[in-house]
Amino acid sequence: MNKRQLAAMAAAAMMLICMPTTAFAALGRPGQPSASVQQQVKSERKVIKKNAKETEEETAKWQQQMLESVNKERKAAGLAELLDGDAAAIRKRMDNTKSQYEVIKLRAEEDTANAVRAYINENKIVGVHLVADAKRYYPYGSLASHVIGFVGDDNTGLYGLEARYEQELEGQSGMVVSTKDNAGNDMMYAYEQYFAAQNGSDLTLTLDTTIQYYLEKGLDTMTDKFAAANGATGIIMDAKTGGILAMASSPSYDLNDFAAVQDKTLRERMERGESTLAEMQLLQWRNKALNDTYEPGSTFKILTLAAALEEGVIERIGGKLEAVIQSDIPKDSSFSLVDSVAKRAREEGCDGVLAIGGGSVLDAAKTAAAAIANHKPAEKLVGTLKVKKQPMPLIAVPTTAGTGSETTIAAVISGTATHRKRQILDPKLVPFAAILDPELTVGLPQGNTIHTAMDALTHALEAYVSTYATPETDRYAEMAAKMIYEALPVVREEPKNVEMREQLLVASFLAGMAFTRTYVGYVHAFAHSIGGRYGVAHGLANAVLLPHIMEYYLPVSAPRLARMAQICGISGDSDEGTRARAFVESIAAMNQTGGVPERLAEFPRAEIDAVIKEAFQECHGTYPVPRYYTRPAARALLEQVCAE
Numbered sequence: 001m002n003k004r005q006l007a008a009m010a011a012a013a014m015m016l017i018c019m020p021t022t023a024f025a026a027l028g029r030p031g032q033p034s035a036s037v038q039q040q041v042k043s044e045r046k047v048i049k050k051n052a053k054e055t056e057e058e059t060a061k062w063q064q065q066m067l068e069s070v071n072k073e074r075k076a077a078g079l080a081e082l083l084d085g086d087a088a089a090i091r092k093r094m095d096n097t098k099s100q101y102e103v104i105k106l107r108a109e110e111d112t113a114n115a116v117r118a119y120i121n122e123n124k125i126v127g128v129h130l131v132a133d134a135k136r137y138y139p140y141g142s143l144a145s146h147v148i149g150f151v152g153d154d155n156t157g158l159y160g161l162e163a164r165y166e167q168e169l170e171g172q173s174g175m176v177v178s179t180k181d182n183a184g185n186d187m188m189y190a191y192e193q194y195f196a197a198q199n200g201s202d203l204t205l206t207l208d209t210t211i212q213y214y215l216e217k218g219l220d221t222m223t224d225k226f227a228a229a230n231g232a233t234g235i236i237m238d239a240k241t242g243g244i245l246a247m248a249s250s251p252s253y254d255l256n257d258f259a260a261v262q263d264k265t266l267r268e269r270m271e272r273g274e275s276t277l278a279e280m281q282l283l284q285w286r287n288k289a290l291n292d293t294y295e296p297g298s299t300f301k302i303l304t305l306a307a308a309l310e311e312g313v314i315e316r317i318g319g320k321l322e323a324v325i326q327s328d329i330p331k332d333s334s335f336s337l338v339d340s341v342a343k344r345a346r347e348e349g350c351d352g353v354l355a356i357g358g359g360s361v362l363d364a365a366k367t368a369a370a371a372i373a374n375h376k377p378a379e380k381l382v383g384t385l386k387v388k389k390q391p392m393p394l395i396a397v398p399t400t401a402g403t404g405s406e407t408t409i410a411a412v413i414s415g416t417a418t419h420r421k422r423q424i425l426d427p428k429l430v431p432f433a434a435i436l437d438p439e440l441t442v443g444l445p446q447g448n449t450i451h452t453a454m455d456a457l458t459h460a461l462e463a464y465v466s467t468y469a470t471p472e473t474d475r476y477a478e479m480a481a482k483m484i485y486e487a488l489p490v491v492r493e494e495p496k497n498v499e500m501r502e503q504l505l506v507a508s509f510l511a512g513m514a515f516t517r518t519y520v521g522y523v524h525a526f527a528h529s530i531g532g533r534y535g536v537a538h539g540l541a542n543a544v545l546l547p548h549i550m551e552y553y554l555p556v557s558a559p560r561l562a563r564m565a566q567i568c569g570i571s572g573d574s575d576e577g578t579r580a581r582a583f584v585e586s587i588a589a590m591n592q593t594g595g596v597p598e599r600l601a602e603f604p605r606a607e608i609d610a611v612i613k614e615a616f617q618e619c620h621g622t623y624p625v626p627r628y629y630t631r632p633a634a635r636a637l638l639e640q641v642c643a644e
Helices: 035-042 052-083 087-094 110-122 160-164 166-170 209-226 264-271 277-285 298-310 335-348 359-374 446-465 471-493 498-518 522-534 538-567 576-593 605-619 631-641
Strands: 009-018 102-108 128-137 175-180 186-195 232-237 244-250 353-357 394-398 410-414 421-425
Touching (some): 052 110, 160 166, 264 277, 335 410, 359 394, 359 410, 359 421, 446 471, 446 538, 446 576, 471 538, 522 605, 538 631
Parallel strands (some): 353 394
Antiparallel strands (some): 009 102, 009 128, 232 244, 410 421
16 A cells, blocks of 8 residues: 655556355266266166255255356456456456455456446346555656656556655555464454555655646657657756756657557557567657767766866865775676675665776676666566666776677676576666776777777677668767778777777767667677677677678678678779678678687587577567578578587
8 A cells, every 4th residue: 555656646446356256166967877877787786876855955056056157157258358358367366265355457447447347236246346446647647757757567666756766755555464363364353453554755856847848849849840760858957056947858658558659650660560569668768868878068077077086176175985896807797796796885885886897897887786776686687677776876987899888778697507698678777977088998908909899890780780770870880880990900000099999989889879779689699698608708709700690681681781881981883782792701801800710619519509599599589680590590600600
């Protein structure tokens, strides 16, 4: 019995319950000889006969039980039709004698509740009751939806302020303390004590409803006018106080029906088969003002902060910073390590996380920050949208130019026992800020520099050929690939060329922005399996696999790859197919020049089938790849890259 308060109020709803009765199983018809009795008669053995009264009583009892069973079937079917549910499931709940009641449906809308009530009265149904319930209701509908967020069926905040301030808003549940007998049954009238629910705290916002309305209206108007495929966002702030008067993103959604996709453009994408319902839901729920990354502007404020720290300005004005350092992060972080980091951060009372390192370090930090805030073991966050509460603030400082983890919604962690790489996908994982310092990459061994750059190129190309690609992601992918093709040869010859290393860092960042919106594909699926099983560096595995898989995509992705060839300066005026193939060959040539092996010596041929199975579980039918692998094609691919 929680009450939550945030520009919202309770609305009437109904909970439908049924009281169970004992089920009857018909094993034979009473009063009639069974097959065994007939056999006894034929063999002239003794038959026990019942008198007419006993037979009549058993027949009546059987008829009554059959009638009850038929009535249950009829009630279940009728309720299922009204509730749009499963009759068999409802019938199963009716037959449950282990509890005093079974909930058939939670929070039935008022019109549904009225229909059920009429059905019960008209058919004189006993044992089925309507109980008053409550649900979260947002009186302003879609207004400030991205700021407020919403709650799930269990009234737990899932997005926005509802999720961020869950503990403060939740309140304390009420309860009833009663006695039970030795069989565990409630003794309803023997002893009972009622503890009322306690309301959660109120949350007062600086939003002005009028300003918020006009901001949202303006965004919708401009989005329609300019056909902005990726929507828009805006913030209005009181410059004197810093208070946010309005914050909005387009497309929006109705807080009272958050699962429904109302935006015309998003619905059309679903109808054309370009995107799934889940993908469009994520797009409409995304607060672009907070979760997206933008080109220079206020993002430079973090550089100002870094400069202030370096010059000691904060200490001079009386501030004090203390840090707890965790330096033993391996190249493939495990869930046990992440949990130990999270535990230490809690014990030390840390307020934020500063991650300095490669992709494994950044992914571990992102996962730990989420685990701390959500009070869960890291492995419980595996999957999509499992991060319910906003992670602890995280600043990411990459020391390799490849993973793009500083700007993505993903974190990849290895299972402690299985060594299988698992993904956590949630927009909340995007770091609060990223600092790109090329000086930190100068000391990288040449092999690491090349492998991570090829990792970034893989991100850009898998985003580019993805069926989820958009003009925005295409722009990021093209810029990233062009910068890598320009900078990597120079850095290979001049390892201390800071300008070109900076270009590789920016390329990795842009490629991360591309693939975090389109997902990756088979290169990553196979690389995750091979890397998790045999300890192959992720960038190296991507580099070896990339030209082979791009070649497999040629029959369907030639136009895209031909355009990328032109952008990267690979081809001249040849035809489209020739340009596309030349681009794929240029990837293989880049590997060869950089000393990337053609085969992965750690990957045994005998394990090909196991890798295929694992990679298909991750990618096949779920990733938006332009062409799906068959098992024979996948085997042919892996035979080219496994140990000889």
